[in-house]
Amino acid sequence: MFDRLSFPQPWLSLILFVIWQFLSDGVSGASVVLGLILAWSIPQMTQAFWPERPTFFKSWRMPAYLMRVIFDIVVASFQVAKLILSPRKPRPMFVAYPLELEQPLAITILASTISLTPGTVSVDVSDDNKILLVHALDAENGDDVIDAIRTRYEKPLLEMFE
Amino acid sequence: MSQFAEYAICLLLLTGGAFTLIGAIGLARLPDFYTRLHGPTKATTVGVGAIMLSSVIYFSSRDGSIGISEILVTVFLFMTAPVSANILAKAAMHMGVRTVENTQGKPWDQ
Numbered sequence: 001m002f003d004r005l006s007f008p009q010p011w012l013s014l015i016l017f018v019i020w021q022f023l024s025d026g027v028s029g030a031s032v033v034l035g036l037i038l039a040w041s042i043p044q045m046t047q048a049f050w051p052e053r054p055t056f057f058k059s060w061r062m063p064a065y066l067m068r069v070i071f072d073i074v075v076a077s078f079q080v081a082k083l084i085l086s087p088r089k090p091r092p093m094f095v096a097y098p099l100e101l102e103q104p105l106a107i108t109i110l111a112s113t114i115s116l117t118p119g120t121v122s123v124d125v126s127d128d129n130k131i132l133l134v135h136a137l138d139a140e141n142g143d144d145v146i147d148a149i150r151t152r153y154e155k156p157l158l159e160m161f162e
Numbered sequence: 163m164s165q166f167a168e169y170a171i172c173l174l175l176l177t178g179g180a181f182t183l184i185g186a187i188g189l190a191r192l193p194d195f196y197t198r199l200h201g202p203t204k205a206t207t208v209g210v211g212a213i214m215l216s217s218v219i220y221f222s223s224r225d226g227s228i229g230i231s232e233i234l235v236t237v238f239l240f241m242t243a244p245v246s247a248n249i250l251a252k253a254a255m256h257m258g259v260r261t262v263e264n265t266q267g268k269p270w271d272q
Contacts (some may be wrong), residue, residue: 022230077208084188092197115244121199137200154264
């Protein structure tokens with residue numbers, strides 16, 4: 001009974017509440033009430049999707065990682081734009097990327113990063129969370145793609161989550 | 163509004179528009195489903211990012227306060243774009259969408 005009234009993930013609730021205040025036009029009674037309702041109901045509804053809570057990770061390393069990702073997005077966008085406009089045909093490739101990360105949240109962040117940076121999309125993760133299937137738009141050989149992902153994204157994530 | 167802000171907004175809008183256009187051209191030009199997935203999810207990342215940034219500059223130089231809601235919109239977009247790309251790719255894989263001939267490697271079945 002009291003389960004239904006609690007906040008299963010206090011941090012998520014707090015973030016949701018603050019974000020709602022920013023999204024609504026100025027803090028008012030209505031936005032606080034609605035913010036509280038959302039902060040309570042969204043974690044309750046999504047609770048079933050978190051089989052195990054992500055463990056605490058070194059969040060102060062996140063800004064440096066985000067800066068790198070944003071920089072890469074900009075650089076790689078120009079490469080993809082050039083490829084789209086050039087008459088040459090792309091050389092697409094499926095790459096099976098062997099994961100070193102083990103936590104689901106870390107793998108999700110890595111897969112999202114791969115999808116956000118132009119030139120690669122993560123397609124699927126194997127059932128045992130060991131292999132990530134990546135589709136590269138234009139690649140000469142798979143090892144280069146694996147090396148690039150390994151050094152640029154997975155290493156910093158490993159440091160963050162270990 | 164300062165001259166500098168106006169130039170910055172113009173530049174960002176043009177960059178954003180150009181990248182979004184290139185993303186759309188990619189959608190039309192690339193050979194198969196998987197490669198087409200790269201056009202709209204990618205080139206547009208920078209496109210939308212630049213347009214949002216220009217909106218932030220416009221509203222903060224007009225009202226003198228930083229437009230947090232625009233930044234939040236950008237953040238949400240960047241968080242959801244990879245998820246939808248991933249779902250599209252996964253669906254294509256399960257349906258066995260054909261790939262262009264020079265594709266190396268294969269999607270798996272499981």
